[in-house]
Amino acid sequence: MSAKKTRLTITVDPHLSAYAEHLVETGKAPSVSAVFNDAMEARIQRERRQRRLWKEAAERSDPAKVARMMAHVDAQAAALPER
């Protein structure tokens, strides 16, 4: 996490804004900015996890088998009538 913060003006849905304010008022977050930071951090982590899973699939697959499957798909695609 960077120590230097960037000022950002954003527009959010009213219910999300109200929820962020609620978190601050009830002491569950230090500021609305912190709520935004946490939400973005969670999204980054989730997207990283998704990319890692897809990368793992590529590492586990049999390249020869996938090449045969793609050739099979390509042959069928080539035989389709023109749109």
Place this chain on the structure above:
Amino acid sequence: MSEDSGATPPPYVLDLSVAVAVARFDASVMTLIQGYDARGQLLVVPVLALTGASLDVRTEDADDLLEGLERLGNAEVALLRDAEQAVRLAAVIARTALDTWDAHVAAVADASVCPILTLDAGKWRQHSEDLDEPLHIIEIADPDETPGDAGVAD
């Protein structure tokens, strides 16, 4: 988009069987999809196929895999956008008796005149003639595997 020919290939519409394979972490199917994405092949994922696949595999990993599909550079989720599309989906369900998830696939493929990429061509052959224009089907299969083998088959 195509690297080796003048014609742009039509987008492939992924059906429920492909989405379920992704949710089940079928490495071969996922790698094939990533291969087409890397080639610049447009992939259309009807949103209800994702819903059906998520219902098939109720795990956080499965949902992450399905959401990861949307993050591929050349994949686009086809939404059910408005009343007209909702009514059209109902018409496809009525005419084909497909389940809702694959009926959305058929509706998207029919409207866009794009082929359906599937692991189960047999299922689609039954419904190919149900609509005004025939659906075009491309089956994902390993020609070296006999039906019934583990992994990609059907």
